[in-house]
Amino acid sequence: MSAAAEERWSGSTLDSWRDLVLTDERRELAETVRRQFAGGFPLEAVRACFDGGSQPEGAWTAVSGAEYPSIGLPESAGGLGTLVDTAALLEAAGEVLVSAPLLATVMSLQTLARAGALPLEPARPAALAVADGPVAGRLVVLDGVLAERLTVVVPRERGVTVAQFDTADLGPAEEHRHVDPSRPVAVFDAGEVPPLSHADDPRPLDAVLAPARTALAADLTGTAAGALDRAVRHALDREQFGRKIGAFQAVKHRLADVYIAVERARSLTRAAAVALAGPSASSGTELSLLAKAAASEAAVDASRALVQVLGAMGMTFESDAHLFFRRAQQTAPFLGSAAACYRRAVAARRGVPA
Amino acid sequence: MDFQETAEHSAIREAVASIGAAFGHGYFAACAREKRFADELWAAVFDSGFGAVNLPERYGGGGGGVHETAIVIEELAAQGCPLIHLIVAGMCGPIIDEFGTEEQKERWLPGLAAGTVKMAFAITESEAGSNAPNLSTTARRDGAGWVLKGAKQYITNMDVADAVLVVARTGTDDRGRGLLTMFIVDTGAEGLEYRPIPMEIKEPDQQFSVYLDDVAVPRERLVGGVPDQGLRQVFSGLNPERVNVAAQANGLSRYFIGKAVGYARERNVWGRPIGAHQGVAHPLAEVKIRLELARLMTHKAAWLFDRRLPEVGEAAAVAKLAAADTALAAFDQAVQVHGGNAFASEYGIGDLWGLTRLMRSAPVSREMVLNHVTQHSLGLPRSY
Numbered sequence: 001m002s003a004a005a006e007e008r009w010s011g012s013t014l015d016s017w018r019d020l021v022l023t024d025e026r027r028e029l030a031e032t033v034r035r036q037f038a039g040g041f042p043l044e045a046v047r048a049c050f051d052g053g054s055q056p057e058g059a060w061t062a063v064s065g066a067e068y069p070s071i072g073l074p075e076s077a078g079g080l081g082t083l084v085d086t087a088a089l090l091e092a093a094g095e096v097l098v099s100a101p102l103l104a105t106v107m108s109l110q111t112l113a114r115a116g117a118l119p120l121e122p123a124r125p126a127a128l129a130v131a132d133g134p135v136a137g138r139l140v141v142l143d144g145v146l147a148e149r150l151t152v153v154v155p156r157e158r159g160v161t162v163a164q165f166d167t168a169d170l171g172p173a174e175e176h177r178h179v180d181p182s183r184p185v186a187v188f189d190a191g192e193v194p195p196l197s198h199a200d201d202p203r204p205l206d207a208v209l210a211p212a213r214t215a216l217a218a219d220l221t222g223t224a225a226g227a228l229d230r231a232v233r234h235a236l237d238r239e240q241f242g243r244k245i246g247a248f249q250a251v252k253h254r255l256a257d258v259y260i261a262v263e264r265a266r267s268l269t270r271a272a273a274v275a276l277a278g279p280s281a282s283s284g285t286e287l288s289l290l291a292k293a294a295a296s297e298a299a300v301d302a303s304r305a306l307v308q309v310l311g312a313m314g315m316t317f318e319s320d321a322h323l324f325f326r327r328a329q330q331t332a333p334f335l336g337s338a339a340a341c342y343r344r345a346v347a348a349r350r351g352v353p354a
Numbered sequence: 355m356d357f358q359e360t361a362e363h364s365a366i367r368e369a370v371a372s373i374g375a376a377f378g379h380g381y382f383a384a385c386a387r388e389k390r391f392a393d394e395l396w397a398a399v400f401d402s403g404f405g406a407v408n409l410p411e412r413y414g415g416g417g418g419g420v421h422e423t424a425i426v427i428e429e430l431a432a433q434g435c436p437l438i439h440l441i442v443a444g445m446c447g448p449i450i451d452e453f454g455t456e457e458q459k460e461r462w463l464p465g466l467a468a469g470t471v472k473m474a475f476a477i478t479e480s481e482a483g484s485n486a487p488n489l490s491t492t493a494r495r496d497g498a499g500w501v502l503k504g505a506k507q508y509i510t511n512m513d514v515a516d517a518v519l520v521v522a523r524t525g526t527d528d529r530g531r532g533l534l535t536m537f538i539v540d541t542g543a544e545g546l547e548y549r550p551i552p553m554e555i556k557e558p559d560q561q562f563s564v565y566l567d568d569v570a571v572p573r574e575r576l577v578g579g580v581p582d583q584g585l586r587q588v589f590s591g592l593n594p595e596r597v598n599v600a601a602q603a604n605g606l607s608r609y610f611i612g613k614a615v616g617y618a619r620e621r622n623v624w625g626r627p628i629g630a631h632q633g634v635a636h637p638l639a640e641v642k643i644r645l646e647l648a649r650l651m652t653h654k655a656a657w658l659f660d661r662r663l664p665e666v667g668e669a670a671a672v673a674k675l676a677a678a679d680t681a682l683a684a685f686d687q688a689v690q691v692h693g694g695n696a697f698a699s700e701y702g703i704g705d706l707w708g709l710t711r712l713m714r715s716a717p718v719s720r721e722m723v724l725n726h727v728t729q730h731s732l733g734l735p736r737s738y
Contacts, residue, residue, distance in 0.1 A: 249631050250632040
């Protein structure tokens, strides 16, 4: 092991890895979130977004009322817990395809908190965007339609600027018709608009985005786990040729492969959260990129497997498979494709520009 | 369109398969271990009239084309006897037949057709891989004859060949590309030396480095009698080579699938044959499907070549890629099905890895085939 690696994986860091397994407290949090959203906003609510074109009324109020966006924020901003709790929360919410801008708001808040010294407003729905170049021009924003605040990360020659905008100042958002209407994409132009607040951060872009990417990975891991769960339940339920289809290796081996992909994504996501919350934050950047890549792959693969295992039913609008498929397809590319994240993870490890 | 094989082709197939079966992979592997040419099998194939099905009847050949050669090569490979020299012979004879002078045809073709004379083919050099014209072996005029100087690498069967077709550079055209000329050089010629290259391909056919140190070659050994025609002659041999390699790969796929299926039927774990498990059976079905696709493409390429149709270039390259990829997949699945037994010599699988894997790289690499397709079939910009 090289000297650098030894420093990275020191004993004190290893102690904190026990958080890779959820504590009873976190398991309870996840269970509460799952129950609350699955009960209050079941997949019918996601489906309703196709008709209404927006998320169900009351969804954000429920999210905000439970103060979920504050979980993992600094205590000075009224937060509680760490990014490990955030990840547990978002994975549970992702599993039931929650149709409220929870992930987008968390990504926005985590990025503002990362840059430091910026006011945090956890009660307002928000979203995150990364500018292509040194000017925050046209921005395509995941879940941007309902956002009241927009956090924009602008790469500089050295480090980044993190700016917060009031979306009301940005003029009417151009709404994109996209594959997943439960997470509607908006396009903003922040070119000439003065931000509400901004701060410079000397760290590289990927270091600043690490908490947001970890949050995104948790959400995608949840989507993957939800799709796998449905596929497994169908394989145990559906009979053909006198046996449960899950008895056929063609089906069960496919699901076993997905299970491995989900576990890999989950482990990397928790490892990233643990690293970023603890004393080994330097490895957090690399882990957040690996987690995001793994979770993107898992979500896309699991939702594809769900469609396949459901057979012809998986191709119908009535089946819920397309809801997972759409969620995975639309969310997975945000903050960089799996391939881009792997490439940047290598750069992060070697300490060279991505 | 007719996909039914003719009675004549089926007869060739059956006869060659029974010759191959009589020798079997055990014989082939023993020759490889002993590093000796498969003389007995070679003689049996030629004595039955299948060794030169592609050469004209008047020289003792079968009067067929690449299609027939490909059938012979595929059937022998399907019996576990993938002889590389049949592919070399599939190039050399036809080049002399198409481009040689009357004297050259009379001198060489009867022996090549009978299998009593063997010819090696020497184009590959260490510094000229896929870029064929960029050879550094040269031939310069010397009185009435020529003098060859240079080195060749990975030349098959120099030790058993009577002569070798050497491709050398005889000039440069106005676009800076090498002008090539092909010579028939005796393997015992003065100044010609060859040394075996230790290979990880377990094959009766050995590979050699060839050194040409001012080898004097008489004028009548220049293929066709006119210099600078070599590129065209080389290119005429490349498509049959690709088709024949594809055929050999298809035969190997059949061999591997046959081995795997036989084992999957007999091997019982948990009270049923392992072939009843989809995890075992489905990958075999997949390679079977890929094999049938590759065979169709190989037949098409052979058919196009034998009719001198220009589409053969793409078809032969695509057939080679598809067949080589499939053979490797079939090999891998045969290994997987056999479990630990795949690594025991007696099962006759593991020793064929080298040759099977080689087909992805030679005679044209997978990447060069993709380059060809992107440029010529899809119209994308040239990348090399």
